[in-house]
Amino acid sequence: MRDFYASHGVRVAVADLARSAARSSPGSEQKLGGHADELETSLVLAIEPGARADGAGRGRLWPPRRTPAASVFYQPVVFGADLGSGPDWSRTGARGDPSLASRDTGEAALREITRELVEGLVALPSRSPLTAKRRGLTGRAGGWSIPAGARSRAEERTNGPRTQGKVAIITGGSDGLGLAAARTLAAEGAAVAICGRDAARLKEAAGRLRSDGATFLDVRADVTHQADLERLVTGTVDRFGRVDILVNNAGTSSARGFDTVDDAAWEADLDLKLFAAIRCVRLSVPHMRRAGGGRIVNILNTGAKTPGARSLPTSVSRAAGLALTKALSKELAPDGILVNAVCIGTVKSAQWERRWIAEGRPGTLDAYYERMAREREVPVGRVGEAEEFGALVAFLVSVPAAFITGVAVNFDGGHSAVV
Numbered sequence: 001m002r003d004f005y006a007s008h009g010v011r012v013a014v015a016d017l018a019r020s021a022a023r024s025s026p027g028s029e030q031k032l033g034g035h036a037d038e039l040e041t042s043l044v045l046a047i048e049p050g051a052r053a054d055g056a057g058r059g060r061l062w063p064p065r066r067t068p069a070a071s072v073f074y075q076p077v078v079f080g081a082d083l084g085s086g087p088d089w090s091r092t093g094a095r096g097d098p099s100l101a102s103r104d105t106g107e108a109a110l111r112e113i114t115r116e117l118v119e120g121l122v123a124l125p126s127r128s129p130l131t132a133k134r135r136g137l138t139g140r141a142g143g144w145s146i147p148a149g150a151r152s153r154a155e156e157r158t159n160g161p162r163t164q165g166k167v168a169i170i171t172g173g174s175d176g177l178g179l180a181a182a183r184t185l186a187a188e189g190a191a192v193a194i195c196g197r198d199a200a201r202l203k204e205a206a207g208r209l210r211s212d213g214a215t216f217l218d219v220r221a222d223v224t225h226q227a228d229l230e231r232l233v234t235g236t237v238d239r240f241g242r243v244d245i246l247v248n249n250a251g252t253s254s255a256r257g258f259d260t261v262d263d264a265a266w267e268a269d270l271d272l273k274l275f276a277a278i279r280c281v282r283l284s285v286p287h288m289r290r291a292g293g294g295r296i297v298n299i300l301n302t303g304a305k306t307p308g309a310r311s312l313p314t315s316v317s318r319a320a321g322l323a324l325t326k327a328l329s330k331e332l333a334p335d336g337i338l339v340n341a342v343c344i345g346t347v348k349s350a351q352w353e354r355r356w357i358a359e360g361r362p363g364t365l366d367a368y369y370e371r372m373a374r375e376r377e378v379p380v381g382r383v384g385e386a387e388e389f390g391a392l393v394a395f396l397v398s399v400p401a402a403f404i405t406g407v408a409v410n411f412d413g414g415h416s417a418v419v
Contacts, residue, residue, distance in 0.1 A: 162398040164189030167240040169232065171223050171280060172250035174201040176350035177299065177389050179208065181247055184390030185397070186214035190245065193236040195221040195228075201350075215240075223250045223276035224268075233283040243287035245397050248277040248321075249299040252351060257310045269313040274320045281328065285337065293336025295397035298325050300408065302343045302416040318343075322408055329406030338405040340396050345412025346372055347384035379414035 168185045172178040174196025182192045186209060194209075196202045199220055206218040217239050221228035236243055251273045254265070277298055288294030300318040307315035322341060329339040346352075348369060356368045363371075369383045392411055395401055410416045 162188045162394065162400075163245070166190045166244040166397075167193070167236060167242050168245035168247065168397070169193045169195075169236055169243060169280070169284065170247040170249055171195055171221075171232075171276065172299075173247075174198060174205045174218075177344070177347065177386055178247070178249040179205050180386035180390035181249065181393040182216070182390075183209065183212055183214070184387070184394045185245070186212060186216060188394050188398070191215040191217075191240045193217040193219065193232065193240070195219045195223070195232050195250075197222050223280070224271045226279060229276070229279050229283055233280075233287070237287060242291050243284045243294070244291055245295045245297075246280055246284045246288075247297045247299065247393060248280055250276055251299070251317075253301075254314045255303075255311045256313075258312055261312050266313050269317045270320070273314070273317040274324070277321060277324065285332065285335075288337050289335050294338075296328065296332075296337065296339040297393055297396050298339070298341040300325075300341050300343045302345050302410055302412050304341075304343055305408070305410075305418050306416055325408060326406050333405055338401070340401075340405060341408040342389070342392060342396070343408050343410050343412070343416070344389065345384065345410070345415045346376055346378060347389055347411065348386050373413075376415060378412070382413065384411060384413060 163185055166185075166189070168182070168190045170178050170182045170185075170192060173182045173192070173194025178194065178196075182194050182205075186192050192209070192214060194202070194205060194216065195218070196205070197220070202218050202220055206216070209216045209218075217236060219228075219232045219235055221232045223229060233243065254269055256265075281296060284294070284296075298321050300321045301314070303311050303315035304318035304322040307319065322343075325339055325341040332339055352369070352372075353365060356362070356365055362368065373382050389411060392409065396404065396409070410419070
């Protein structure tokens with residue numbers, strides 16, 4: 001049994017056994033969804049006597065602290081591979097000695113325990129916030145307490161919406177990568193607020209979100225203007241009541257030699273790519289704190305890590321964004337706010353399409369991207385898709401990324417020389 005869990009992972013095995021037990025109990029699957037979190041916790045406590053919801057013992061439920069954050073973003077159950085004395089081994093014929101129990105008999109014992117838990121849970125109304133004690137369940141070993149504020153992970157297990165009920169602000173969301181992120185987050189259940197300077201592009205983006213069936217707000221705004229950003233954040237809170245996610249995506253590429261960049265160009269680039277992000281964070285964080293936590297994703301480029309010749313002022317502005325990401329990740333973590341960055345390489349976007357048009361539409365757009373991948377020697381042999389970018393952003397703000405902060409992920413097909 002120990003070997004089984006060591007090789008397969010306790011959480012995966014518990015989820016599999018719970019689903020199996022649910023199927024074996026008629027009518028249980030539908031009701032089980034509202035209690036999946038409690039079921040998993042109960043199983044962990046049954047498997048490992050040392051586990052407690054307060055974090056004591058080898059198998060701790062983390063983090064029970066910061067209850068508001070736990071109520072906003074699902075918190076993972078984390079426990080070690082050492083399973084202590086395990087479940088009631090007397091059922092397996094192993095005479096209380098786990099080392100004598102085979103994998104098959106160990107699984108059988110856990111299945112029996114799981115089935116009993118399921119039968120107890122399905123008798124309750126769906127999503128009833130009952131503690132194990134009020135359910136009338138008796139623990140075989142240790143307590144049955146459930147972490148306060150924990151929410152069901154049923155959607156996570158079934159690959160359902162990962163940002164259901166959350167509210168996201170995406171700057172530069174009127175086309176390209178920003179719109180891809182907005183559409184993905186909306187598909188995952190979030191309400192999204194997008195902004196952009198170009199009214200025509202913003203109107204087209206709104207049409208696409210509307211056709212997707214998204215819940216959204218579109219605001220014409222220039223992120224270099226404080227008043228516009230205040231209107232964006234205030235409008236989002238007025239419409240949706242909260243802010244949980246901020247994606248700082250606004251910015252354009254500007255890469256030239258040092259001698260050609262004057263003070264005005266330096267100031268404009270820093271204002272657009274650094275200070276706009278700073279202002280958005282300053283305006284959004286108070287709302288995230290009130291909500292009990294949040295997620296911030298800063299969109300940079302790989303030049304932030306590997307600046308090259310004739311990459312100014314963008315590489316410097318983006319490097320400052322990288323430092324901002326790391327500093328904020330440490331400062332805001334106690335508030336349940338995670339801060340990460342995505343460093344993009346060559347990815348299909350509206351900016352590249354506009355450049356292709358400006359160059360006279362040579363060949364097809366697909367051929368243009370293929371040539372770009374060859375010339376830049378992208379290891380995977382192609383440029384990135386906007387939808388892949390959206391999926392990465394959605395992951396960074398999702399439950400599975402709840403222990404990731406202060407990280408800058410290269411989204412470049414392996415092109416960058418640094419990790």
